[in-house]
Amino acid sequence: MLKDALKIKVDRRDGKLAMAHFYVAFIALAVGGLAGLLQTLVRSGKFELPAGIGYYQILTVHGVVLGLVLTTFFIMGFQISVVSKTAGTLTNRxxxxxxxxxWVMTTGTVLAAIMILLNEASVLYTFYAPLQAHALYYIGLTLVIVGSWLDGTVIIMKYIEWRKQNxxxxxxxxxxxxxxxxxxWIVATIGVAATVLLQLLPWSLGLVDTVNVAVSRTLFWYFGHPLVYFWLLPAYMAWYVIIPKIIGGKIFSDSLARLSFILFLLFSIPVGIHHQLLEPGIDPAWKFIQVILTFLVVIPSLMTAFSLFATFENYGRSKGAKGLFGWLKKLPWGDARFIVPFIGMxxxxxxxxxxxxxxxxxxxxxxxNTIWVTGHFHLTAATAVVLTFFGIAYWLIPHLTGRVLTKKMNKLAIIQGVTWTIGMTFMSGAMHAAxxxxxxxRSSYSEYGGSAQAAEWIPYQIAQAVGGSILFIAIILMLYIFVNLxxxxxxxxxxxxxGEPLSNEKPPMVFENWKLWIGITILLILFAYTVPFIDLIQNAPPGSKGYKLW
Structure with a gap:
C-alpha cells in the first residue's frame, strides 16, 4: 500500500500552490544574491555603490531577502509538496x-522590500533597536509571519486528517x-511577533517614546536561533528520506529519524541567549545554562550523521563494496540530485x-561580533542548507511542472553546485580568517581608513570579493536551471x-504524542527564559519601562 502511494504524483492544484512559493523564493535569490555581490565588492575597497545607495541598505536587503524570504517561501513550498505526496492531496479548504x-506572505514581503529600497528600513537582518525602521517595514514582517502560520496550518490540518483516517x-x-x-517555527516566531507588535511597531508609529532594548534583543534571539533549525530541518528531511531513494538505498532507521527531529524540537528553542553572551543585563549563570542546552543539539546532529553514512555504507555494501571506504565508489557521483546535497552535508x-x-x-x-560569525552563517545556511535546496529543486520543480531533468541540465546542475562550492570556499574561508x-x-570597513589593523584585512576582503563574484555566477546558473525546469x-x-526504511520496524507511537512533546518544549522554554526576562524587565534603565512591561 505504501509503495503504491509513493508512485502517485503531487496533485496539479497542490503543485501550483507549491510553485507559487518557489517563484518568489527564486526571485529572492536573484535580488539577495545581487545585494551580496555588491557587499563583497564594497568591502574589497575597490568599488563604490552608485546612485547614493547605502552599504547598510544592501546589507539589509541581502540578509532579509535571503535569510527570511528565500528560506521561508522555499521551505513552505517544499513542505506542502511532501505532505501532499505522502499524506494525501490537500482538500479545497x-x-x-x-x-x-x-498572498499574505507575498504582500508582507513587498511592503518590507519597498521600505528597504527606499532606505526607510536599513536596520540589518536583526533589526536591533535602537535602529528604527518605517512602520510599514514592521507591518510587512508581521504579514510574512502570519502568512507562514497559515501555510503551517495547512500542514497541521493534513496531518490531523491523516491520523484520523489511519x-x-x-x-x-x-x-x-x-x-x-x-x-x-510557530513556537519560535511568537518571539519575533511579540517584539515587532508590542515594541517596535508602536515605537515606530510614535505611540511610545522608548523600548526595552535588552528585551527586544532577547525576543529576537528566542526566534533567531530556532530560525537556523527551521532552515536546516528541511535539508535533514531530504538527507534522511529523499537521498536514500535517489541513490537506490533504504532509510537506515525510521524511528531514529523521528527521534532526532523530536530532539531538535526540544533543544532548538530555549537556547537563544547563547547569541547574547557578551550583552549586559542577563545573569551569567543563565547564559551558561543556555550554553549547556545549546550543546545538547549535538546529540540529534550526530544521530543524523550516523544515520546518513550508515545508509550510504549499507547501499555500497549491497553493491559489493569492499574495504573501509569502498562504498564511496558506489555512490551516484554523476547525479546532481545526490552530489549537490552531499556537498551540503x-x-x-x-x-x-x-x-x-x-x-x-x-x-x-x-x-x-566579528565577520567570523558571518562566515559561519554562510557555511550553514548558505552552503549546507541552500545546496540541499538546490538539489531538491532539480527534481521537485520538474515533477510539479510535468517536465524532466535532462542529462544536459543534470550536468549543468553539477557545474552549478561545484561553482557555488568554490565561491563559498573563498568567501566563507576569508570571513573566518578575517x-x-x-x-x-556587518561593517564596510571604510571607517577604519588606512589603519594598520585594516591593512591586515585587505587580502581577505579581496578574497571575499572573488568568492562573492563566483557565487553570483553560480546564482545565475541556478536561475537558468530553475527557469528551464x-x-x-x-x-x-x-x-x-x-525512501523506504531498511527494516519493517514500527515506530513507537509515543513519537506522535504531541501533548507530551509540546508540553516538554514549553517547560524548557519557561525554565530557560522566565528568570532572565523578569530580570530584564525589573532592572531596565529609566525610560525603557514606560510601555507596559516592555
Missing part, C-alpha cells in the same frame, strides 16, 4: 488557506518531519565545528523520490 497564506498507525515519515518543523562538518566555537562560553569572546584577526561583522524542459514524469 486546506488549499484555500495555503493560497491565503501565500488510527493507530505512525504517520508518513516526511510528513511527520514537516509537522515538527512547522510546530518549531560535508560542509556541515566545519560549519558545526564553528557553531561549537560560537556557542562556547569562553571561545565566543574571541569571535563575537574574523580571527578582529574584522568586524519550470518552463522549457521536455514534458515527462520526473520521479518524486521518497
Amino acid at each position: 486546506q488549499r484555500l488557506i495555503g493560497w491565503i497564506g501565500f 488510527p493507530g498507525q505512525a504517520s508518513p515519515l516526511i510528513t511527520f518531519m514537516a509537522l515538527v518543523n512547522t510546530l518549531m 560535508l560542509s556541515f562538518i566545519p560549519a558545526g565545528a564553528g557553531g561549537i566555537i560560537n556557542a562556547s562560553f569562553q571561545m565566543n569572546q574571541v569571535v563575537h 574574523g580571527l584577526l578582529g574584522a568586524p561583522r 519550470a518552463f522549457f524542459a521536455p514534458k515527462g514524469d520526473q520521479e518524486f523520490p521518497i
